[in-house]
Amino acid sequence: MSPDVLLEHAPLFARAAVVTVRIAALGILGALTVGLVCAAVEHFRVPVGRQAVRAYVELARNTPLVVQLFFLYFALPKVGVVWSGEACAIIGLTFLGGGYMAEALRSGLDAVDASQVDGALSLGMSRGAALRHVVLPQGVAVAVPALTANVIFLVKETSVVSVVALPDLMYVAKDIIGSSYDTREALTLLVVAYLVILLPVALGARALEGRWRRAGLGS
Amino acid sequence: MTTTTDAPVLELRDVRKTYPGGVTALDGVDLTVRRGEVVVIVGPSGCGKSTLLRTVNGLEPLTGGAIALDGSQITGSGTRWETVRQRVGMVFQSYELFNHLTVLGNLTLAPVRVAGTPRAKAERRGLELLARVGLADKAGSYPRELSGGQRQRVAIVRALAMQPEVLLLDEITASLDPEMVREVLDVVVELADNGMTMLVVTHEMGFARAVADRVVLMDRGRVVEEAEPEEFFTNPRSDRARAFLQTFTYTRSTRRAGPDVSAEPAAEG
Amino acid sequence: MPVSGLEVLLEGRNLVRLLEGLGTTVGIALASLAVALVCGVPLGLAMTRRGALVQVLTRGYVETMRIVPQLVLLFVVYFDLAREGIVSLSGTATSVLVLGLWGAAEMGDLVRGAVTSIPEHQVDSARALGLAPGQVQRLVVLPQTVRRLAPLTVNLTTRLVKTTSLVVLIGVVEVLKVAQQIIDANRFEHPEAAFWVYGLVLGLYFVVCYPVSVLARRLETRWESR
Ligand SMILES: Nc1ncnc2c1ncn2[C@@H]1O[C@H](COP(=O)(O)OP(=O)(O)O)[C@@H](O)[C@H]1O
Ligand SMILES: [Mg+2]
Numbered sequence: 001m002s003p004d005v006l007l008e009h010a011p012l013f014a015r016a017a018v019v020t021v022r023i024a025a026l027g028i029l030g031a032l033t034v035g036l037v038c039a040a041v042e043h044f045r046v047p048v049g050r051q052a053v054r055a056y057v058e059l060a061r062n063t064p065l066v067v068q069l070f071f072l073y074f075a076l077p078k079v080g081v082v083w084s085g086e087a088c089a090i091i092g093l094t095f096l097g098g099g100y101m102a103e104a105l106r107s108g109l110d111a112v113d114a115s116q117v118d119g120a121l122s123l124g125m126s127r128g129a130a131l132r133h134v135v136l137p138q139g140v141a142v143a144v145p146a147l148t149a150n151v152i153f154l155v156k157e158t159s160v161v162s163v164v165a166l167p168d169l170m171y172v173a174k175d176i177i178g179s180s181y182d183t184r185e186a187l188t189l190l191v192v193a194y195l196v197i198l199l200p201v202a203l204g205a206r207a208l209e210g211r212w213r214r215a216g217l218g219s
Numbered sequence: 220m221t222t223t224t225d226a227p228v229l230e231l232r233d234v235r236k237t238y239p240g241g242v243t244a245l246d247g248v249d250l251t252v253r254r255g256e257v258v259v260i261v262g263p264s265g266c267g268k269s270t271l272l273r274t275v276n277g278l279e280p281l282t283g284g285a286i287a288l289d290g291s292q293i294t295g296s297g298t299r300w301e302t303v304r305q306r307v308g309m310v311f312q313s314y315e316l317f318n319h320l321t322v323l324g325n326l327t328l329a330p331v332r333v334a335g336t337p338r339a340k341a342e343r344r345g346l347e348l349l350a351r352v353g354l355a356d357k358a359g360s361y362p363r364e365l366s367g368g369q370r371q372r373v374a375i376v377r378a379l380a381m382q383p384e385v386l387l388l389d390e391i392t393a394s395l396d397p398e399m400v401r402e403v404l405d406v407v408v409e410l411a412d413n414g415m416t417m418l419v420v421t422h423e424m425g426f427a428r429a430v431a432d433r434v435v436l437m438d439r440g441r442v443v444e445e446a447e448p449e450e451f452f453t454n455p456r457s458d459r460a461r462a463f464l465q466t467f468t469y470t471r472s473t474r475r476a477g478p479d480v481s482a483e484p485a486a487e488g
Numbered sequence: 489m490p491v492s493g494l495e496v497l498l499e500g501r502n503l504v505r506l507l508e509g510l511g512t513t514v515g516i517a518l519a520s521l522a523v524a525l526v527c528g529v530p531l532g533l534a535m536t537r538r539g540a541l542v543q544v545l546t547r548g549y550v551e552t553m554r555i556v557p558q559l560v561l562l563f564v565v566y567f568d569l570a571r572e573g574i575v576s577l578s579g580t581a582t583s584v585l586v587l588g589l590w591g592a593a594e595m596g597d598l599v600r601g602a603v604t605s606i607p608e609h610q611v612d613s614a615r616a617l618g619l620a621p622g623q624v625q626r627l628v629v630l631p632q633t634v635r636r637l638a639p640l641t642v643n644l645t646t647r648l649v650k651t652t653s654l655v656v657l658i659g660v661v662e663v664l665k666v667a668q669q670i671i672d673a674n675r676f677e678h679p680e681a682a683f684w685v686y687g688l689v690l691g692l693y694f695v696v697c698y699p700v701s702v703l704a705r706r707l708e709t710r711w712e713s714r
Binding site for chain 3: 058063064068076078159174183184187
């Protein structure tokens, strides 16, 4: 393995890493939003909405992202829904991750005793205030370990977005492997790039979990 | 037992509650609590004591009868329970402290968010209340760092922070280790001495006798005896009351021959 | 949705080929699961030991396998080790090897978690009843560990099936590849076939994974509410 070759290809990987991080960040944001709405619908047993959310969560969690992306990118245009590769990747991650985040947040909310709401109401708080100031903060705290695990999972899942023609890390690696003999250098850079992205995320997640635990939650 | 006046603060008329499952927890309860009065409710488990307190705080809708606070009816469709609950505080057996907030955070949440008290003022009042129950040094602690007795004292002052006219206490010592019961009951006695109007459910008969202006015995969703504490405990009128008080004295019912659980070691291995 | 192209699915052996492709996917997943169980259980047990060297080695392995995306692992083994002639592996063999070793890391962590979650006083009270150390393990610790582990292992199975979908990217002909081939062959006559074919693949994965997920949940709630 030659250092020169590593250096030569490094800028390509740096640029591709930006694509990977951007997609992952937007997808995770989308997933959290969808997950929160779905979790609330399930927690409050909204009629009809609840069944719809259940169906969505099961579909998202029981099919692989590659196939979801193929469907979004290659199948939906046949019925007139056309999106760019980047839009597909973000929507795909949002769809997939929304299901996982919904499960995490729902079990967090369900873990907060119903009698905590009584405690809040007895002080004169409205149902909305009880949700916002009492149930939600505690439910989210319970869900933190599952949420951070989902974040890491989703960043890793981002590695498949090259199937919708996005110039991400995998795409660049494949390109170099296919067009030169620098296979080992390309793979080394690929692993390093993912570690550079994922290690801080993993360490951050651990720190976050520790902080929530210290805040006197869980039990 | 100091400043009882004749003005009724709480009036319950023929209050009925049947749960959706079909259990009738309250079967026509009449009860009046006057300003400054401490009414203690006793009765066997499942007789409807908690349900009664919860209906007064709007946590359970009635299925019959009416409740009035300071002469105006609070049951019915138009009731703004958020407003009523600011005047009627409640403390639960399981504390229900908010675990994500510090002790002071628990005390200031409702005053700031509900009553609109400026935070600085709410915190000052919160610290005063904590000092009153000997917990000034715990303001920055989280509930999980406190003992059961300390948690329950925090729960009491959290309710007081809203300056309620009436306080409902539901078996507030039932989850506590025996040595912590006293520190909590002392707080309640001090409140009584200062003229707080209270409706108290308890299984601590000594405490009931010490703090009550009136004792109410419930059974199967009804009030079966209502009396001054001395009379209730020394000379109960009804058979039901006598039977109930009897359960608090432990007597060995039969004396059997030695235990017959001779351990024959199980053959294993 | 009046989209033409549905008939492509019924033409010739297309449907059968898709199912055969699904069979390949499930086969790879099950073979990987076998590797994961065989390697993961001892790994997990080793992780409960105190020795510093054991800890560093096992944790290092598990953390590394879990932080690198599975697709990257597949690429490394397939393009480097295999193609450089260090070992000569087909795409399918690479898939089983990589997914098996990844699964072993996940399984190891599950086993470690299950074993360490048995409260110490369970062991104490079993010993207080006079059970010998071997009996304590066999009669008290093992049954409880298995109960905790069963739903998690079933759940790992669905994850393995879903992760197997990645092997199309190292050239294994499985269900998604067959789908691509069918769509390609019909791209002039029935350009809309993609909608149905990929829709069906999505459905097939769901049909395989959903019942297994339900089973995992059943096991979990059954044994939780003892
Ligand atoms: N939420 C509820 N739903 C159905 N039944 C209830 C509920 N809460 C209490 N009950 C029933 O109502 C009766 C009175 O309960 P409760 O008021 O808690 O009694 P106490 O506090 O005197 O022990 C009991 O039979 C109990 O099982
Ligand atoms: Mg009760």
